[in-house]
Amino acid sequence: MIKIxxxxxxxxxxxxxxxxxHKKIxxxxxxxxNGYLHIGHAKSIFLNFSIAKLFNGICNLRLDDTDPLKENKKYVNFIKYDIKWLxxxxxxxxxxTSQYFSLLYKFSIxxxxxxLAYIDELxxxxxxKYKGNFNNIGKNSPYRNRSIKENLIIFKKMKNGFFNDGKASLRTKINMSSNNILMRDPILYRIRFKKHYKTNYTWCIYPMYDFAHCLSDYFEKITYSLCTLEFQDNKYLYKWFLYNLKINKKPKQYEFSRLNIEYNIISKRKILILIKxxxxxxxxxxxxxTxxxxxxxxxTPKSILNFCNYIGVTRKNNLIKINFLENCIRKELNLKSPRLMAVLDPIKIIIKNFKKKKEEILIPNYPKNKKINKRKYIFSKELYIDRxxxxxxxxxxxxxxxxxxKVKLRYSYIIxxxxxxxxxNGxxxxxxxxxxxxxxxxKLKIKKNINGIIHWISTLYSIPSIFFxxxxxxxITNPEIKKNFIKYINKNSIIINKGFVEKNIKKIIYSSYQFERNGYFCLNKKFKNNKIFYFNRIVKLKSKILKK
Structure with missing residues (x-):
């Protein structure tokens, strides 16, 4: 495991x-x-699990399942799978969090x-509107001064389903003039007549994140509640609940920078829009x-964790270059991926003065390590080169x-x-x-005039392939900050090519390959066809020019 x-x-x-x-961390x-984990979650996973391990502590996995409108068992299963995969x-x-619903209800009472809490029917x-904004302070709800007795009676009715969705909510009584808008009487409970994947229809009122989160930390004896900077203002509410509920051994919240990567969005809400x-x-x-x-x-898991470790943990938000992530996988694949030939956009050439049916050439599987076994490669009269x-x-x-x-065909002849x-049609x-x-x-006559080196495949020794x-x-570099982010979709974000790969791939079964001059590829597992191979390009090569 990578050390943080x-x-x-x-x-x-x-x-x-x-x-x-603390005796233990x-x-x-x-x-x-409410969605699949993304690379921002990977950073949090890496930090929380690694910190716990480093100090011989414990890291819990807790599903924050307080909104039955968005959450389901499918997402839970994928979250578990992704964590294990890492x-x-x-x-x-x-x-x-749903296992604490009864306890949370008692704390709200x-x-x-x-x-310190009241039923609001706004x-x-x-x-x-009543909350105001950064320029205007809020004003009290007309329901704010209800008696404690009345609030208790109405809250019980809320719990028992006497109110429809949106007709009432439990709010915290803090300060409607606070400079921090989150402290202007935030909602504690809202009504949701929706089946919960864990609790079924037991509850029709559900706690809000800020209330449920700090108390869940307390229930689990969390010493360090680590979250991203977007929850920095929520910290005041986190502390307020723990203080006013007389909690001993309070967990502490610390914030670190959220992960933003060039040319990508991380937000699950926005990803869901792209899917819809x-x-x-x-x-x-x-x-x-994701x-x-x-x-x-x-x-690979290793490349993602290396990336998380490389960018580090700071309190300053910044936009991370996509190259940092690509370099982490490229560095790993360069060491373990065998080299093969693939022509992604083929054009045929015919060697008019080649009289044999075919000729075998030995070429390296790993050009930088010539001690490793070489493979047989076929040269013939008809070849494919890239367009x-x-x-x-x-x-x-x-x-x-x-x-x-003239050019040189990689590992073989000059043509x-x-x-x-x-x-x-031309x-x-x-x-x-x-x-x-x-x-x-x-060689003496022609070597000086070689225009370059290109890759190739014999038509006799190729397999039809589809390349994604x-x-x-x-x-644009930062679509996250754009309101209409869909406007900036790259129309060429996926290009599908029909080409060929050398037949040796049937003998060289690896998780990844470097197709010379084209990049690193893996098999696309969503497609299966005995006659055609399907490949995903993982990442491009650093340089498009090959040296001799």
Missing amino acids: NKNFIYNIINKDLKKCK YTRFPPEP GYKWHNNIFY KLIKNG NKKQIR KKIILGWDDPRIL LSGLRNRGY KDFKEKKTKNYKGLTIGN KAKKIKKDK NIIYILCKYYNNKKED LYNNLFN
Whole structure:
């Protein structure tokens, strides 16, 4: 398991332990089961589980399931799967906020009895209006001064289903003039006549996050409640509940920067919009940064955790470059992925002076480690090259094949394009070429004039393949800050090519491959066909130019 780098949270805990503030460290990872986990969750998982392990503590998995309108068992199962896939194991049984509903209800009764909560019959729109904004202070609800006795009676009616959705709510009585809008009498309970996946129809009132979260931390003896900076203002409410409910051994909340990555959105709410509008195929679409999407793309748990460790844990929000994530998987794949040839956009060439049916060539599976076994590769009269490697007329700095110019076929012969054969519509049928058999006298004459090195596949030794080429989903660096973020969708976020891969792939079964000059690929497991291979491009190569 990857060891976490020291950070400001580590330093806080280390100092507390030296002062003997805690006998044991307890952290928790508390996702809401209303969608799949994304890479931002991976950062939180890495931090909470690693900190607990580093200090010989305990990390709980708690499902924050207080909204039956959005949550279901399917999401719970995927959350558990993703955590295990990353290599972590939670302590003992999984915790659910829903298992504390009875306790939370008792604590809300305590707040009412202490004159710190009241039943409000304003609707959602009216409550928002009464709260005011950053420029205007809020004003008290007309229901704020109800007696404790009346509030208790009405709250019991709420619990027993006497009110319809939105007709009443339990609010905390704090300060409608507070500079922190969250402290302006926040809602404690709202009505939801919806079946809960854990509690069925036992409850029709459900606690809000800020109330349920701090008390769940308390119930589980959490010492360090670690969350992102977006909950910084919620911290005042977190402390208020614990103080006013006379909680001993209070858990403490610490905030760290939220993960934002270039050309991507992390918000589950926005991802759900993309799914509903059928812009992406689902929560596991390889173009988004959910853990399921990254797994389908071909990313590994190690690469994701290395990325989380690399970017670190700070209190400053910033936009992380997508290259940092790509470099983490590229570095890992470079060491373990065998090299193969694939032509993604094929064009046929015919070697007119090659008289044999075929010729075997030995080429390395790992060019940087020539001690590892080589594989047999077939050279023949008819070959496929990539369409981008041919131009009818040479342009400045172009390193491919052109009429009258020479290129070297990777690991084999030098060829020269002589003539083009086209159909009636002007499409190229094939390119007629001459090859040089690389005798010493030929090398002296032609080596100086080589235009570049290109890859290739024999038509005799190729398998039809479909290649899914994934690019950034958005064409601007920070779509998260745009209200109409859908406007910035990259129309070329997925390109599907029909091409060929060498037959050796049937013998070389790996989780990933480097297709020379094209990038790192893995098999697309959603498609199965004995005659056609399907591949996802995991990540591009650093450089498009191959050295000899």
